Amino acid sequence: xxxxxxxxxxxxxxxxxxxxxxxxxxxxxxxxxxxxxxxxxxxxxxxxxxxxxxxxxxxxxxxxxxxxxxxxxxxxxxxxxxxxxxxxxxxxxxxxxxxxxxxxxxxxxxxxxxxxxxxxxxxxxxxxxxxxxxxxxxxxxxxxxxxxxxxxxxxxxxxxxxxxxxxxxxxxxxxxxxxxxxxxxxxxxxxxxxxxxxxxxxxxxxxxxxxxxxxxxxxxxxxxxxxxxxxxxxxxxxxxxxxxxxxxxxxxxxxxxxxxxxxxxxxxxxxxxxxxxxxxxxxxxxxxxxxxxxxxxxxxxxxxxxxxxxxxxxxxxxxxxxxxxxxxxxxxxxxx
Amino acid sequence: xxxxxxxxxxxxxxxxxxxxxxxxxxxxxxxxxxxxxxxxxxxxxxxxxxxxxxxxxxxxxxxxxxxxxxxxxxxxxxxxxxxxxxxxxxxxxxxxxxxxxxxxxxxxxxxxxxxxxxxxxxxxxxxxxxxxxxxxxxxxxxxxxxxxxxxxxxxxxxxxxxxxxxxxxxxxxxxxxxxxxxxxxxxxxxxxxxxxxxxxxxxxxxxxxxxxxxxxxxxxxxxxxxxxxxxxxxxxxxxxxxxxxxxxxxxxxxxxxxxxxxxxxxxxxxxxxxxxxxxxxxxxxxxxxxxxxxxxxxxxxxxxxxxxxxxxxxxxxxxxxxxxxxxxxxxxxxxx
Numbered sequence: 001x002x003x004x005x006x007x008x009x010x011x012x013x014x015x016x017x018x019x020x021x022x023x024x025x026x027x028x029x030x031x032x033x034x035x036x037x038x039x040x041x042x043x044x045x046x047x048x049x050x051x052x053x054x055x056x057x058x059x060x061x062x063x064x065x066x067x068x069x070x071x072x073x074x075x076x077x078x079x080x081x082x083x084x085x086x087x088x089x090x091x092x093x094x095x096x097x098x099x100x101x102x103x104x105x106x107x108x109x110x111x112x113x114x115x116x117x118x119x120x121x122x123x124x125x126x127x128x129x130x131x132x133x134x135x136x137x138x139x140x141x142x143x144x145x146x147x148x149x150x151x152x153x154x155x156x157x158x159x160x161x162x163x164x165x166x167x168x169x170x171x172x173x174x175x176x177x178x179x180x181x182x183x184x185x186x187x188x189x190x191x192x193x194x195x196x197x198x199x200x201x202x203x204x205x206x207x208x209x210x211x212x213x214x215x216x217x218x219x220x221x222x223x224x225x226x227x228x229x230x231x232x233x234x235x236x237x238x239x240x241x242x243x244x245x246x247x248x249x250x251x252x253x254x255x256x257x258x259x260x261x262x263x264x265x266x267x268x269x270x271x272x273x274x275x276x277x278x279x280x281x282x283x284x285x286x287x288x289x290x291x292x293x294x295x296x297x298x299x300x301x302x303x304x305x306x307x308x309x310x311x312x313x314x315x316x317x318x319x320x321x322x323x324x325x326x327x328x329x330x331x332x333x334x335x336x
Numbered sequence: 337x338x339x340x341x342x343x344x345x346x347x348x349x350x351x352x353x354x355x356x357x358x359x360x361x362x363x364x365x366x367x368x369x370x371x372x373x374x375x376x377x378x379x380x381x382x383x384x385x386x387x388x389x390x391x392x393x394x395x396x397x398x399x400x401x402x403x404x405x406x407x408x409x410x411x412x413x414x415x416x417x418x419x420x421x422x423x424x425x426x427x428x429x430x431x432x433x434x435x436x437x438x439x440x441x442x443x444x445x446x447x448x449x450x451x452x453x454x455x456x457x458x459x460x461x462x463x464x465x466x467x468x469x470x471x472x473x474x475x476x477x478x479x480x481x482x483x484x485x486x487x488x489x490x491x492x493x494x495x496x497x498x499x500x501x502x503x504x505x506x507x508x509x510x511x512x513x514x515x516x517x518x519x520x521x522x523x524x525x526x527x528x529x530x531x532x533x534x535x536x537x538x539x540x541x542x543x544x545x546x547x548x549x550x551x552x553x554x555x556x557x558x559x560x561x562x563x564x565x566x567x568x569x570x571x572x573x574x575x576x577x578x579x580x581x582x583x584x585x586x587x588x589x590x591x592x593x594x595x596x597x598x599x600x601x602x603x604x605x606x607x608x609x610x611x612x613x614x615x616x617x618x619x620x621x622x623x624x625x626x627x628x629x630x631x632x633x634x635x636x637x638x639x640x641x642x643x644x645x646x647x648x649x650x651x652x653x654x655x656x657x658x659x660x661x662x663x664x665x666x667x668x669x670x671x672x
Contacts, residue, residue, distance in 0.1 A: 072618050072619075072620040072621070074620055081618070081619060081620040082618070082619055082620070128489070129488060129489045141585075145481060145486055146484070146486075148482070150481055150482075151587070152465060152586055152587025152588065152621070153464070153465045153587050153588060153589040153623075153624050153625075154587055154620050154621065154623050154624060155587070155620065156584075156587035156618055156620040156621035156623075157585065157586055157587040158585065159584040159585065159587075159618060159621070160584070160585055162581075162584040162617075162618070163499075163581040163584060163585060164501065164577045164580070164581060165500065165503065166503045167501065167502050167503055167505075167514075167577065169503075174618065175616065176580065176616050178503075241500045241503065244500070244512065245498075245499040245500060245581075246585075248492075248495040248496070248498040248499060249477075249493065249494065249495065249496055249499060249582075249585070250488055250493055251487070251488025251489050251490055251491070251492035251493040251495075252488065252489060253489040280511065280512050281498075282408050282417070282418070282492055282495060282498070282510065283408075283417060283418055284408040284410055284417040284418070284490050284491065284492040285408070285488070285490065285492035285495070287489075287490050287492075288489050288490060289489075
């Protein structure tokens, strides 16, 4: 069994799972990152203890703990560096968790865990050249090339949300202007809706009380609201530019989209994105390309924790390239 | 000895070289791609025969022929697909050359050969995560990750010139709008100068007769010409966006710039680009980053041919990961 922790900017998902992928127990609570790293890490440690006490499993049946955190995360020392989503600087999660639980967890960037989850448990498994892109509060990516996770020189690879897609565009949390994250994330969508509201427009999106986010904008767009549809079109535009760039640069076999916006807007985004990317990139790069939304939903990161903890145990920490050259389609979530 | 062929959009460079990197004989002639693939390939084959006849070497001392061509080039079947720079569609260079010379050459995309040249013969060798970017008539890239050439699913990886850096910008040869190649290549620089001329401006760049290209713009900028400096600033801007994107996405250890514009404008581009990229990307991604201009000049692609033909002979076609984790600085071009 594996303990999985998906520490996100807004919520923490935790689970105890069988190495084959069945979840036995789950926990979910808000991150409240403003309380600082000590507080969150204490609550995660308490959550682990709680999950283990709640069942028949004892600590010796747990093969490992996998913790996914927002980036930037340095590698191989797995220290969180200046994370805009957590507001943390230089937190060594591995040591902090070990001090609290007595076990050293396997720590990996959340988007890296997600691409591993997709690679081992997704609908099309073992795709050799696979990009996972999360479109949620922020935008990030996980990269598998030749069947291997690619982390870059210091662990910083995959920050595809910080690719400029709109020169002279919105100021991003990272300091650049017009980053994909500043133009097409859940936060950007909410901001666009808010700006319309301030201009006295966008009434079709403000059907209820409270703040308007991607959910409300999507619903209004489905009802045919023109302003909401304009926001959706802009998001397709920016994501289309970004995906087109990535296809020309990486020539991946498959791009998998995840995160709350991709999952909630699949009907609004997926087909327009496929058409747009196919039309824009080099024909050679489009030849085998597939673009999909993950079927693992918001658990994709947890699946990555299961896969990576299990794999490192089995292989004794050795990285091994896969033999297959193409994706394997599976009808249901597979054991590995 | 190795026969090297760098088939470019405007010129063909050929050489006979020792596997250790010394050039024994050279040939250079214009591509004249408008004459079609048959004509160019005939002239290349004749050039190979001429170089071999000119010296004491006989065919049996040649271990192989390496041919570098503009992309897109499919892999592993090495067929040129819809190349905008050559105007070719579906030309199988390997078979065409074999039919003419009796030997099957090793065919690789020019930017891939260049990154291999830099990896094996550059000033900082064996950089595990290395991007080579050519800024010339067009803009393209070669990618080495974990000490291995990365070609993507179909051979199409590395088309970094076709990353959008100016939303709503110039129409690119590939059909997209605002691609790096359309905004910052030698062709784009000439176009910007021409447009200024048509508006009756840019007289400082038109000091002589003939067309104005990057060379003339660079010279005018060095003399302090304001309009030329504006063009240079724009090129730095677009290259800065592109390099910043690539650093956030790949977290490379080293980026090497080559091609006529990088070589001719090193004094104008390199420091501003270094500063800009360092200021814009994530601190983790900038930690070990080096940005340099190749010291192999316009021979970088030929060096790649030598390295790759030699390496495949030595290793019997087997790809082997390097052990080193960091670049090795060499004072002069090294043997491998």
